[in-house]
Amino acid sequence: MSKDNDYALMVVIPKQGPNAESTNDLVHDLRDYHKDAQDKYGFKTEISGQSVINIDMSKKLNEAIPLFATVIVVLAFFLLMIVFRSILIPLKAVLGFVLSLMATLGFTTFVMQDGFMKGLFGIETTGPMLAFLPVITIGILFA
Structure with missing residues (x-):
């Protein structure tokens, strides 16, 4: 007091x-x-506190990720369409990017969060993924 x-x-x-x-x-x-x-x-x-900050940050990032990914995919599609003067090539490239992203995030969740095959990869403990991991993954896969 x-x-x-x-x-x-x-x-x-x-x-x-x-x-x-x-x-x-x-x-x-x-x-x-x-x-x-x-x-x-x-x-x-x-x-306040670390737990509250983590929960709030995760919520905000989860709300922003669909828009972020959509903007990246749409811009990539239009830029590739301009460069290749085609619709099929950019469509295949964007589809490959989206499928790669889904596979990467799905497998990461499967191993790191759900704990399947953790012994194969030498992982001792499992838990929730970092809230900003999808943003980093989109940057790595797209760059």
Whole structure:
């Protein structure tokens, strides 16, 4: 509590790590309670921390990825269409890019997140993928 009794700080430590589903549920529960408390009691609350930042960043990136990928594919198609003066060649190139992207992200999820064949690749622990991995993958596959 602050000296003038205007502010209070509460620290909530989850039982599991920042990538655990229970931590994600805890953050959502705290946010629900936070909204109810503001409406009911009229005080302002803020929620912060590494877990909250990770959840918010993942949400924003997941919302932006479809638009990002669409812009990349459409621009590539039009640039290739101008260079090759054809529709078939850019269409095949864009289709190959989209299929490569889907295969790469699918296999990465299959191994890293779901844990299949992790022994084959020497992976000891599995967990959620980094939120910005699709953006990096699009850049690597397209460059």
